Amino acid sequence: MLSLAILEHFRGRGVRPPEEKRITAGKPSRRLPAPDKVYLSLLQHAGTPCTPTVRKGDRVIRGQVVGEPSGLGAPVHSPICGRVVAVEPYPHPSGQLVPTVIIENDGGDSFLPLDRSYLGDTSMPEAMDPAGIRRLALEAGLVGLGGGLFPTHIKLTPRSDPRPDLLILNGCECEPYLTCDHRLMVEEPHLVLWGARAMRRALGVNNVVIAIEDNKPDAIELISHMIRELPGFSLRVLPSRYPQGAERTLTRTLTGRQVPSCGLPADVGVVVHNVGTAAALGRALLHSEPLLERIVTVAGDAVREPGNFWVAIGTPIGEVLRQAGLKEAPVRKVIMGGPMMGLATSSLELPILKGCSGLLAFTAEQETLAESLPCVRCGRCLEVCPQGLAPVRLTQLVAAGMVTEAATNGLLDCVECGACAYICPSRRPLVQYLRQGKAELRRRQAQQPAGQPTKQPVCRDQVSA
Ligand code: SF4
Ligand code: SF4
Structure with a gap:
């Protein structure tokens, strides 16, 4: 049993958004057929992109390494047998173009075990x-x-x-x-x-x-x-x-x-x-199987058959949504991950990456566009922050360009959970400000000449499990 004293650490903090888990939690997962093409991003980990180990025209088999880490990272393997049709920059959920190995499926069933x-x-x-x-x-x-x-x-x-x-x-x-x-x-x-x-x-x-x-x-x-x-x-x-x-x-x-x-x-x-x-x-x-596929929750009002699906890494998200019965109604928003911390995208060409736990597709009816209003100083964002931060103060500092002061006030302890933005009655884009502030800090750190002691607080990346 947990002691009440320990539970007290989190009591009152955090939020309780509608769970929306019932539809998919009770359904057995399904395995989707391998796609015609996979787009294997060479950046699917914290670190730098892998170096490709294959070239256009090579034939690869399932389980074969197509990218090796050149620093911090983990190798990328092909989940299908087929021919490499390109190794080129391709859109990544981060919004950047990232080196990607594109493989056309030839239906082979050879497997290279670990x-x-x-x-x-x-x-x-x-x-x-x-x-x-x-x-x-x-x-x-x-x-x-x-x-x-x-x-x-x-x-x-x-x-x-x-x-x-x-x-x-x-x-x-x-x-x-x-x-x-x-x-x-x-x-x-x-x-x-x-x-x-x-x-x-x-x-x-x-x-x-x-x-x-x-x-x-x-x-x-x-x-x-x-x-x-x-x-x-x-x-x-x-x-x-x-x-x-x-x-x-x-x-x-x-x-x-x-x-x-x-x-x-x-x-x-x-x-x-x-x-x-x-x-x-x-x-x-x-x-003896490397990471070739993962389980992904597909849900949202734009899909007819929400559920959990085993999906080959590199499958385009549009293909996954179609397999889950994407409705014809216009899709307003697709989120890779969960609604609190996931990344919204408008492109159905992005591939499933190793860290993609969910694909949520919403129609225009469900998505409500709320306008951001001025802060009313209600203090709710302070009450819910699991890190005990003052999100409203941090965002004010970031907006004023005072990122060093924001760091002194705990900016780098923010885990970007979005609880503050969720609870905010004025719909302030708090997390965007916080991310922007961290990016600015990193930019300033990178500009410090080598060997010179940094004037900015240095922080290791936040790592969630
Ligand atoms: S996003 Fe950051 S500031 Fe906001 S509640 Fe989460 S940890 Fe606190
Ligand atoms: S929850 Fe929103 S309105 Fe309330 S203090 Fe925080 S930023 Fe301001």
């Missing part, structure tokens, strides 16, 4: 070589599938100070509409737990806490039953509240440990991984 020979004894995760698990996570192209996109092999490398003592498996899935983690826990719990055991082994920790919100009773029942025989594993059921699953919030809620400003849970001995990442590691360990 090499697992370096894992040692594979009979159980607890017997595997920890360095081998990290190597497999890298070679499988794993990144944080909850949207964090940080390369998994790095998050599985334990620090020496402080040594990690707890692994949190994040199954909260607090964003409205999204149910892909929920379905994964219900349909493939053995993969989730196999991966979690390997993560624990790689990190050298004993204890694993699986956190699930109370709106997923079937997953709670199944996982609690399955971990009874797993020493060191426990389950924490948390009240549904957004952004319960943000890793800093989750760390504080479950342990009472406060992640320092601009820090990571690893700074307080905690490592947080998403259940989807654990399942992908489980699949690589048990089936």
Whole structure:
């Protein structure tokens, strides 16, 4: 049981938007057929784009690496057999053009499995070589599938100070509409737990806490039953509240440990991984399969058959929406991810990336265009911020160009959850201002001459699980 004192950390903060999960949460997931073409972006992780390992005209098979990281990153694999028709800049959800390998499907069924020979004894995760698990996570192209996109092999490398003592498996899935983690826990719990055991082994920790919100009773029942025989594993059921699953919030809620400003849970001995990442590691360990596909929640009033779908990485989002029965009514807005933190796009040509947990399509009727009004100083944005920030003050500073002052007031601790913008009665575009302020800070940091001490606060990227 969680103590009331610990729950108090998040009580009253965050928001409770309509969940909109019921339609997809109870439906078994479906696997979509492989598309005619895949668009494999070489930037699907936190870091720099991969270097292509194939050229136009090459034939590739399923599981073959088409891009290798040249710095921080993870390799990209082809989810189909076919011919490379182009390696060229292509639109990316970030709005930039990013090098992309485009492959035309030839219907072949050859598969190149991962090499697992370096894992040692594979009979159980607890017997595997920890360095081998990290190597497999890298070679499988794993990144944080909850949207964090940080390369998994790095998050599985334990620090020496402080040594990690707890692994949190994040199954909260607090964003409205999204149910892909929920379905994964219900349909493939053995993969989730196999991966979690390997993560624990790689990190050298004993204890694993699986956190699930109370709106997923079937997953709670199944996982609690399955971990009874797993020493060191426990389950924490948390009240549904957004952004319960943000890793800093989750760390504080479950342990009472406060992640320092601009820090990571690893700074307080905690490592947080998403259940989807654990399942992908489980699949690589048990089936030698790199990250070739992912489960995506497709919903919104513009689709006839909302549900969860297994989709090949690189499939154009328009193709996924059509398979889910895109209505003929004009689509007003498509969001990649959830409605709170996802990215809105007008292009149906963008590909599914490793971190894409949802595709939400809305018609003109459902989308309401509300005009932004002046701030009425109601203070609601301060009340809900899970980081204890003053969003209205931060946005005023950013608007005035005073980003260094905004950083001093905690700008870099903002996790961009959108709770402040959601609650704002004046519909102020608070998150846009906050992102703009961070971008300006990064720009100023980049302009500092090499070797000169920076005058701007430096912060590591926020990493969600
Ligand atoms: S200021 Fe940042 S962390 Fe706080 S509610 Fe707004 S978006 Fe979330
Ligand atoms: S919630 Fe909106 S109106 Fe209220 S103080 Fe914050 S920015 Fe101003």
